[in-house]
Amino acid sequence: LASYFIALRHGFVVAYDEFDIGIHPDLLEMLLDIFDDPKINKKGAQLLFSTHHERLMDKLGKHRLIFVNKEENESYLYRLDELPGHILRKDRSMMPAYNSKKIGGRPKITREREEAYA
Numbered sequence: 001l002a003s004y005f006i007a008l009r010h011g012f013v014v015a016y017d018e019f020d021i022g023i024h025p026d027l028l029e030m031l032l033d034i035f036d037d038p039k040i041n042k043k044g045a046q047l048l049f050s051t052h053h054e055r056l057m058d059k060l061g062k063h064r065l066i067f068v069n070k071e072e073n074e075s076y077l078y079r080l081d082e083l084p085g086h087i088l089r090k091d092r093s094m095m096p097a098y099n100s101k102k103i104g105g106r107p108k109i110t111r112e113r114e115e116a117y118a
Contacts, residue, residue, distance in 0.1 A: 004031060004047075011043030019049030020056060028056055054095050062088050067105035078104075 007014040020028055034040050035047045051057065057065055062080030069076055080088060083103060088094050097103045 007045040011045050013046045016049040020051045020053040058093050069104045
């Protein structure tokens with residue numbers, strides 16, 4: 001937790017891969033709230049992280065989420081608010097579209113690959 005408080009005190013950027021591993025989900029949301037609160041985050045510290053935690057993704061909203069997809073050994077990134085408006089609506093959870101693989105950000109696993117590693 002010290003790295004978060006140092007970042008807040010000095011206006012640093014904190015970057016974590018798999019931010020949600022090993023921390024209780026309620027604490028994760030509290031940390032996001034702290035970084036979003038201008039009364040606490042007076043110097044504009046930023047939190048940059050990767051996650052697969054659906055509740056966090058919904059909390060952040062499509063304007064603050066960047067997905068990474070990989071096709072034919074090439075990765076590309078896109079913000080969810082760049083998707084056509086009919087796919088994601090502001091007033092609804094994005095999780096049904098995410099879970100049904102309509103918006104990307106999920107691995108493409110086929111039966112053939114599953115059997116190759118069995």
